[in-house]
Amino acid sequence: MESQNNLQNHRHAYWRANIRILTILLSIWFIVSFGCGILFVDQLNQIKLGGFKLGFWMAQQGSIYTFVVLIFVYVRLMNKLDQKFSFDEKND
Amino acid sequence: MDVQTWTYIIVGLSFALYIGIAIWSKAKSTSEFYVAGGNVSPLANGMATAADWMSAASFISMAGLIAFMGYDGTVYLMGWTGGYVLLALMLAPYLRKFGKFTVPDFIGERYYSKAARIVALLCAIFISFTYVAGQMRGVGVVFSRFLEVDIYWGVLIGMSIVFTYAVLGGMKGITYTQVAQYCVLIFAYMTPAFFISLMLTGNPIPQLGFGSELKEGGYLLDKLDKVVTDLGFTAYTAQTKSTTDIFFITLALMVGTAGLPHVIIRFFTVPKVRDARISAGWALLFIAILYTTAPAVATFARYNIINTANEKAYAEMPSWFKKWEETKLIGWLDKNNDGLIQYHPGTPFEKLNKKAVQFKSTGEKIETGSYGQPLIANKATDNSNELYIDRDIMVLANPEIAGLPNWVIALVAAGGLAAALSTAAGLLLVISTSISHDLMKKTINPNITDKQELIYARIAAGCAIIIAGYFGINPPGFVAQVVAFAFGLAASSFFPAIVLGIFYKRMNKEGAIAGMIAGIVFTATYIIYFKFINPESNVQANWWFGISPEGIGGVGMLLNFAVSIVVSKFSSPPPPEVQELVENIRVPNRD
Numbered sequence: 247m248e249s250q251n252n253l254q255n256h257r258h259a260y261w262r263a264n265i266r267i268l269t270i271l272l273s274i275w276f277i278v279s280f281g282c283g284i285l286f287v288d289q290l291n292q293i294k295l296g297g298f299k300l301g302f303w304m305a306q307q308g309s310i311y312t313f314v315v316l317i318f319v320y321v322r323l324m325n326k327l328d329q330k331f332s333f334d335e336k337n338d
Numbered sequence: 339m340d341v342q343t344w345t346y347i348i349v350g351l352s353f354a355l356y357i358g359i360a361i362w363s364k365a366k367s368t369s370e371f372y373v374a375g376g377n378v379s380p381l382a383n384g385m386a387t388a389a390d391w392m393s394a395a396s397f398i399s400m401a402g403l404i405a406f407m408g409y410d411g412t413v414y415l416m417g418w419t420g421g422y423v424l425l426a427l428m429l430a431p432y433l434r435k436f437g438k439f440t441v442p443d444f445i446g447e448r449y450y451s452k453a454a455r456i457v458a459l460l461c462a463i464f465i466s467f468t469y470v471a472g473q474m475r476g477v478g479v480v481f482s483r484f485l486e487v488d489i490y491w492g493v494l495i496g497m498s499i500v501f502t503y504a505v506l507g508g509m510k511g512i513t514y515t516q517v518a519q520y521c522v523l524i525f526a527y528m529t530p531a532f533f534i535s536l537m538l539t540g541n542p543i544p545q546l547g548f549g550s551e552l553k554e555g556g557y558l559l560d561k562l563d564k565v566v567t568d569l570g571f572t573a574y575t576a577q578t579k580s581t582t583d584i585f586f587i588t589l590a591l592m593v594g595t596a597g598l599p600h601v602i603i604r605f606f607t608v609p610k611v612r613d614a615r616i617s618a619g620w621a622l623l624f625i626a627i628l629y630t631t632a633p634a635v636a637t638f639a640r641y642n643i644i645n646t647a648n649e650k651a652y653a654e655m656p657s658w659f660k661k662w663e664e665t666k667l668i669g670w671l672d673k674n675n676d677g678l679i680q681y682h683p684g685t686p687f688e689k690l691n692k693k694a695v696q697f698k699s700t701g702e703k704i705e706t707g708s709y710g711q712p713l714i715a716n717k718a719t720d721n722s723n724e725l726y727i728d729r730d731i732m733v734l735a736n737p738e739i740a741g742l743p744n745w746v747i748a749l750v751a752a753g754g755l756a757a758a759l760s761t762a763a764g765l766l767l768v769i770s771t772s773i774s775h776d777l778m779k780k781t782i783n784p785n786i787t788d789k790q791e792l793i794y795a796r797i798a799a800g801c802a803i804i805i806a807g808y809f810g811i812n813p814p815g816f817v818a819q820v821v822a823f824a825f826g827l828a829a830s831s832f833f834p835a836i837v838l839g840i841f842y843k844r845m846n847k848e849g850a851i852a853g854m855i856a857g858i859v860f861t862a863t864y865i866i867y868f869k870f871i872n873p874e875s876n877v878q879a880n881w882w883f884g885i886s887p888e889g890i891g892g893v894g895m896l897l898n899f900a901v902s903i904v905v906s907k908f909s910s911p912p913p914p915e916v917q918e919l920v921e922n923i924r925v926p927n928r929d
Binding site: 257260261264268271272275279280283284285287288291295296297298299302303305306307309310311313314316317318320321324325328331332333334335 | 404409411412415416419420422423426427428431545548549550551557558559560575577581584585588589592610611612615616618619622623626629630633921924925926927
């Protein structure tokens with residue numbers, strides 16, 4: 247019974263940390279894509295980045311680069327989390 | 339050597355490659371047929387997913403759409419990439435831990451209900467069939483335009499190739515041919531893009547090129563904005579659709595992406611949960627290479643077309659112009675009889691027999707006008723625009739516009755075919771597994787053996803290919819609209835059901851089914867009304883909150899979430915085994 251409880255706590259702590267990571271990364275996802283690319287595109291277009299208006303560039307280029315980075319950051323963070331909680335999938 | 343010969347050679351070689359892979363990867367069990375034995379490396383899976391995802395639409399049509407839409411094209415760029423973040427973070431790792439074979443598998447077990455499984459498999463089949471009709475059509479079109487093979491034979495050849503590697507190898511054959519197809523398609527897409535970027539701006543990297551100065555001076559985008567506004571179009575970098583509509587279309591496409599069965603099942607093929615996460619990263623990286631190039635290609639194409647054609651004499655048009663005229667993808671109607679092409683906003687002439695361009699002919703011979711142009715039979719509209727350009731030309735004609743050698747043009751044909759066939763295969767597998775696994779094994783007759791299930795899977799794949807081929811030869815006129823439908827359904831049915839299944843332990847069978855039905859019925863009704871029943875009323879003034887049918891899936895998703903949560907609160911929680919299942923899929927190791 248004691249070890250069942252510990253197991254539950256362990257899983258729950260892992261899950262909470264997982265959710266925290268998701269919340270942060272998905273907020274960035276939303277801000278960069280819907281925020282910069284759609285809702286604030288006119289304001290951002292006042293700034294120029296070389297031959298690009300910043301809002302337009304965020305919408306058609308920057309958001310996509312951010313998405314790729316977000317996924318690799320997620321992978322890194324989750325691998326470290328897995329290690330911390332000994333969910334390393336060594337036995338698979 | 340002329341284009342046609344080069345095309346036969348390059349396309350022929352690519353097909354030989356795919357068949358070789360098919361023979362090497364024959365599937366011997368349902369596990370190999372459904373999930374490639376769970377042994378695909380994350381990198382290979384990433385490439386296969388990218389090819390699976392990028393269809394004929396991404397390869398051929400998207401740059402053309404963006405060329406005409408300018409900033410509004412963002413809906414496709416963000417919409418068709420952003421969903422991968424949702425997949426990687428919210429779906430793939432947990433579904434991989436779940437470890438079964440299909441999406442209806444997850445829905446059926448998580449919601450402990452045959453009814454839920456059946457709703458899911460019907461959605462999966464509908465979404466996949468609508469999508470695949472478009473792909474087979476794309477295959478036929480590439481064949482007819484590049485190889486001058488009749489569409490009928492083109493589709494038949496495409497079907498046979500897919501049949502070979504899909505029926506023989508199942509997911510295993512499909513995965514490794516998709517890897518090869520990715521290599522072909524990305525090389526085919528990037529090569530003309532490099533050259534055109536170099537030609538126009540001196541910078542070979544398209545992503546940098548389109549933000550650079552033109553060789554003749556001035557930033558390309560600024561120049562393009564000015565050039566199009568002078569002609570009466572909205573500025574290229576300016577917004578045309580309402581912010582609300584752009585928001586919801588992007589949302590529907592992103593969430594729909596994360597809910598498409600043929601994309602989700604790709605993550606069942608890797609060995610471990612951590613592999614599922616990283617393969618989503620690789621997939622998006624490989625997809626991003628094309629998707630960040632597309633807006634550059636679009637900008638170059640729009641600029642080139644205007645510079646080449648507007649206010650220039652028809653008689654001086656380059657040979658690619660005349661060639662695409664022959665295939666009726668370009669049409670010129672000299673409204674003011676000055677022999678010059680005016681390219682202004684608006685549709686130049688109305689559709690005739692549903693075709694954008696029809697020529698006047700006496701018997702077999704096409705009538706020509708005073709400048710040598712084939713005469714347009716369509717009725718002219720009142721605006722000053724004389725030129726019709728099919729969206730698909732932007733990518734297909736690019737190498738010719740840039741004066742690239744014939745083998746590059748042939749490569750574009752091979753790339754388009756690679757894109758269409760890879761997506762078609764992924765979709766056909768979903769249809770086949772829905773029938774053999776979710777319908778036969780899990781619902782109708784649980785006692786069939788693995789061998790028998792495999793036979794059903796092969797037969798189902800074969801039949802699905804034949805039906806898809808039929809639709810390719812006789813496409814329902816509304817293929818493009820039906821794909822929007824597919825996204826809307828995926829967004830409003832699968833995405834919420836799966837996400838709630840993972841993140842909300844309390845979500846039960848009643849809630850999930852109610853939510854899925856609410857989402858589907860709402861989204862389907864809205865789309866069917868505006869696209870099929872009453873298309874004349876399909877204008878912004880009539881839409882709810884200014885949201886078009888393409889964006890309504892986003893609203894359907896929200897409705898699904900709301901209904902699911904409310905209904906689940908009023909009915910009993912899921913049984914303890916299911917709650918334990920949820921706890922289990924949330925952690926990577928089997929503990």
